[in-house]
Amino acid sequence: MRTNPFRLAARLFDYRTRNNHSVATLPYRACLRLERMEDRDNPASPVGYLDVVGLGGSQYVAAGWAEDPDVPSQPVQVHIYVDGTFAVAGTANMYRSDLGHNWGFSITIPAQFTSFQQGANHSVAAYAIDANGGTLNPQLTSSPKPVAYGDAAVTGGDVGGLGGVTVGTAGRFAGAVDSITWNGFEFVNTHDDGRLEQTALWGIPAAETSPRDLVRYNPTEAGSETDIGQPTTTSVLTSITKPASNELTTTSQMALWNRAGTLVDNGMAAYNPDQTGQTLPALSNYTMSKDVTVGFGGLNNVIHQPVTINVPAADQLQRIQVQQIVFTTGTLTSMSVYNFATNQLDPLSASPGATLTPAGPVVESTTDGSYAIAIVSRQLSGGALTLSYGVSEGSLDSNGVPYGVIYAQYNSANGNLGPYSGTYSFDNYIVVGTRSSVLASLRSLQLTGWVQTTAGHASLLAAAGNGVVAAQSPGYGVSLYQPSTGWVSLGTGDADAIAVSASGNVVATFSKYGSSNGVYEYVPGAGWQHLWPNPATLVGITGTGAVVANFNGNGPTTRSTSGVYEYTPSTGWAPLGGGTGLASQLAVNANGDVAAAFPGYGVYRYKVSTGWILLTSNANVTQLGIASNGNVVGQFTGYGIERYTDATGWSYLGGGTGDASALAVDANGDVVASFNGYGIFRYKDSTGWVLLTRDVSPAVAIDDNAHVFAEFPNLGIWSYS
Structure with missing residues (x-):
C-alpha cells in the first residue's frame, strides 16, 4: 500500500x-x-461536527456539518442514533456560509425517539457515512450530545448592540424557564425545582376543613420538593413546541411542592384531596400552559409570557394565590420599585431575608445598573383576583449562594371565600437589560395592549355601540372618531357635555360663548343644528337621534323649569315622562331608556313602557350608565360600583370595588372604570374585573364590543380591545 x-x-x-x-x-x-x-489507496474518513441538538417546531433537530474529503462535492449521508438506537438518516447538503460549501445538515428526529422520559438525559449521536461505501463511518466531532425532553432555547433581537436575550427551558424542571441570559449575564437562579422562573399556586381545597392554610396545598410548575437534586421531576411536561426562533410553548401538569402528609410551615401537614386518585402522591390535577416569546411590541428586552392555569371543578378552592416568580442570581443586589404615577424608579431597601410588598413591580439590578430585571403582570381571565408585587432579598441557598426573589402575586379578592375553579389566565412580562433600558420598557408596557388613536387630548369621551367616539378636547372643541376614517374636528368651541350615536350624530352643550351658547346637535352631512339657546348641564342621545338633556332653571318651556327634557325633530322639546326635577347624573341608551339621579329623591329609570320608576332612594351617585336591557350601573360614593337588574335589584358589581373616578357602560352591561391609584379595569360577567392598565384616566368610554377608549394625560386618546 x-x-x-x-x-x-x-x-x-x-x-x-x-x-x-x-x-x-x-x-x-x-x-x-x-x-x-x-489517493484512492488511502481513503480519508468523512469529517464533520455535531453543532446542536435542539427543539425545532414540535420535534427535536440535530444540526451540524459533514463532508467526505475524497469526494468533497458529493453530499454525505448522516445517521442519527438516540441512546444507541438508529433513529433517522439525513443528507449533509445545505449551504454553510462559514464553510463555503453545501456540507450542512439539519435532521428532524422522529417523535418516538424524542418523547423521552421527561427530565432524564438521553444521548444523540451523529455519524458520517463514507461516500464511497467504505467502512470509514466515524462519529462526528462533539458527538454524542446529551438532551432531555423539555430542553429548549429561544433568542430575540438585539438589545443595545450587545446581542439578544436568550431564554432556556429544562426537561428536568418540566419545561420551566431555567435560564435568562443577555450579554453573557445569567439572571436566573437554578439551585432547585422551587426556584427558577416559574408559576406556582397556593390554595385551600374545598374539601379542607381544618386547619385552613394556603401553605398546605402548593401546585408548582417545576416539581416537588422531593425532586431536588434528582434528574427528573414529578411535574409532567405534556408538550413543548418551538413555533419560531424567539418563541416556545409548553403545557404541563403541576406537582405539589409538598407531598401529602409531609410537614410544612408551622408544623402543619401538606394536604392533597386527590392523593388516592393519583399514582404519584405529589402530582396535582392542575394543568397549565405558557407561551414564551422574546420580544414584544418592538421591545427586544421584554419576554412576553402569558400563562393559563386550569383549576378543575372537582378540585375547586376556597382561597387561591397565584405567583409568577423569578428567583434571581445574587449579584442583583440593588432594588427599586417602579412608580406607576411618576413612571420613575423609587429606591427600595430590605434587610437580608426580608420580604416587601411595594405598590409596583420591583427592579433588581447590579449596583452599577449594567444588568437589571423586573416582572409586570395583569390578569386576563378567571374570577377577580387582587394583584400585588413582592421581593425577598439577600437569602442564601443550601450551598451558601445568595439569591433574590421578585414576583407578581394574585390573591383571592378581599379575602373572599370561593369557590375558585375554571381557567385563570395572566399576561406576564419579564424585562431585562440595563437599569435604564428596563425603566424605559416598563414605561412602554404600562399601556400594553392599548393602541393610540390620536395624540390629542380629551376632557370628555363618549362612545356609541359601533365604536364611533366623540371627544371634547380643551382648546380644540368637539371631534368625532369613526373606526374607518379616524378623528375629524367638528369645528366648535369647548363643550360642557357630549354624547354620540352610532350614526355619528353628536349632541353637545356650550356655556362659554354668549349668544352662541346652548344645546346643539351635529348631523353628518348637515353639520351643527341649534336646538335650544340655553345650555344644559347633562346631555344624551338615542339610537334614533333623539336628544335628552337636563336643564337647570332654563329649560325649553314657557316656565323655564329645571329637569330632564327630550327633543325630536317632529315634536321639539318636551318634559320627559311628564316632568322631573334637576338631575345630577344622566345616562341614555340607544333604545331611549334613561337613568337619572335626582338629589334628595334617588336614582330613577325611565322607559316609555313604564315611565319613571324609583330604583333607590340613595341619590349620592357620581357616575351612571344604562345597558340596552335596562340594567343600571352606578358609582355610589363610599360604596363603589353597584348594578341594578329587575330580577335582583342592586348588588355590588364583581364582589365590590372602590370608588371610580370615571365610568362607562355598553349595551351588553360591560363596564369600564378608572380607579385612582389602581388603574383602568373592565368588567364582564364572564371574567369579572380585569386590569387593563395601571394608568388612570379622567375620561373613559366603551362600545358594544367592549372596546375601551381612554384619555391618558400627555399621551392622547387610546383604545383597548
Whole structure:
C-alpha cells in the first residue's frame, strides 16, 4: 500500500499544502482542503461536527456539518442514533456560509425517539457515512450530545448592540424557564425545582376543613420538593413546541411542592384531596400552559409570557394565590420599585431575608445598573383576583449562594371565600437589560395592549355601540372618531357635555360663548343644528337621534323649569315622562331608556313602557350608565360600583370595588372604570374585573364590543380591545 507523502508530512509537522504553498496550522475546516489530495489507496474518513441538538417546531433537530474529503462535492449521508438506537438518516447538503460549501445538515428526529422520559438525559449521536461505501463511518466531532425532553432555547433581537436575550427551558424542571441570559449575564437562579422562573399556586381545597392554610396545598410548575437534586421531576411536561426562533410553548401538569402528609410551615401537614386518585402522591390535577416569546411590541428586552392555569371543578378552592416568580442570581443586589404615577424608579431597601410588598413591580439590578430585571403582570381571565408585587432579598441557598426573589402575586379578592375553579389566565412580562433600558420598557408596557388613536387630548369621551367616539378636547372643541376614517374636528368651541350615536350624530352643550351658547346637535352631512339657546348641564342621545338633556332653571318651556327634557325633530322639546326635577347624573341608551339621579329623591329609570320608576332612594351617585336591557350601573360614593337588574335589584358589581373616578357602560352591561391609584379595569360577567392598565384616566368610554377608549394625560386618546 502506498503512503501519500503530503498527508504524512502534514501529520508529522502540522502543515498543510494549498496551491503549492505551505501554511502553518489553520482552522480545521480550512485544513480540510489538503485531504482532497488523498489517493484512492488511502481513503480519508468523512469529517464533520455535531453543532446542536435542539427543539425545532414540535420535534427535536440535530444540526451540524459533514463532508467526505475524497469526494468533497458529493453530499454525505448522516445517521442519527438516540441512546444507541438508529433513529433517522439525513443528507449533509445545505449551504454553510462559514464553510463555503453545501456540507450542512439539519435532521428532524422522529417523535418516538424524542418523547423521552421527561427530565432524564438521553444521548444523540451523529455519524458520517463514507461516500464511497467504505467502512470509514466515524462519529462526528462533539458527538454524542446529551438532551432531555423539555430542553429548549429561544433568542430575540438585539438589545443595545450587545446581542439578544436568550431564554432556556429544562426537561428536568418540566419545561420551566431555567435560564435568562443577555450579554453573557445569567439572571436566573437554578439551585432547585422551587426556584427558577416559574408559576406556582397556593390554595385551600374545598374539601379542607381544618386547619385552613394556603401553605398546605402548593401546585408548582417545576416539581416537588422531593425532586431536588434528582434528574427528573414529578411535574409532567405534556408538550413543548418551538413555533419560531424567539418563541416556545409548553403545557404541563403541576406537582405539589409538598407531598401529602409531609410537614410544612408551622408544623402543619401538606394536604392533597386527590392523593388516592393519583399514582404519584405529589402530582396535582392542575394543568397549565405558557407561551414564551422574546420580544414584544418592538421591545427586544421584554419576554412576553402569558400563562393559563386550569383549576378543575372537582378540585375547586376556597382561597387561591397565584405567583409568577423569578428567583434571581445574587449579584442583583440593588432594588427599586417602579412608580406607576411618576413612571420613575423609587429606591427600595430590605434587610437580608426580608420580604416587601411595594405598590409596583420591583427592579433588581447590579449596583452599577449594567444588568437589571423586573416582572409586570395583569390578569386576563378567571374570577377577580387582587394583584400585588413582592421581593425577598439577600437569602442564601443550601450551598451558601445568595439569591433574590421578585414576583407578581394574585390573591383571592378581599379575602373572599370561593369557590375558585375554571381557567385563570395572566399576561406576564419579564424585562431585562440595563437599569435604564428596563425603566424605559416598563414605561412602554404600562399601556400594553392599548393602541393610540390620536395624540390629542380629551376632557370628555363618549362612545356609541359601533365604536364611533366623540371627544371634547380643551382648546380644540368637539371631534368625532369613526373606526374607518379616524378623528375629524367638528369645528366648535369647548363643550360642557357630549354624547354620540352610532350614526355619528353628536349632541353637545356650550356655556362659554354668549349668544352662541346652548344645546346643539351635529348631523353628518348637515353639520351643527341649534336646538335650544340655553345650555344644559347633562346631555344624551338615542339610537334614533333623539336628544335628552337636563336643564337647570332654563329649560325649553314657557316656565323655564329645571329637569330632564327630550327633543325630536317632529315634536321639539318636551318634559320627559311628564316632568322631573334637576338631575345630577344622566345616562341614555340607544333604545331611549334613561337613568337619572335626582338629589334628595334617588336614582330613577325611565322607559316609555313604564315611565319613571324609583330604583333607590340613595341619590349620592357620581357616575351612571344604562345597558340596552335596562340594567343600571352606578358609582355610589363610599360604596363603589353597584348594578341594578329587575330580577335582583342592586348588588355590588364583581364582589365590590372602590370608588371610580370615571365610568362607562355598553349595551351588553360591560363596564369600564378608572380607579385612582389602581388603574383602568373592565368588567364582564364572564371574567369579572380585569386590569387593563395601571394608568388612570379622567375620561373613559366603551362600545358594544367592549372596546375601551381612554384619555391618558400627555399621551392622547387610546383604545383597548
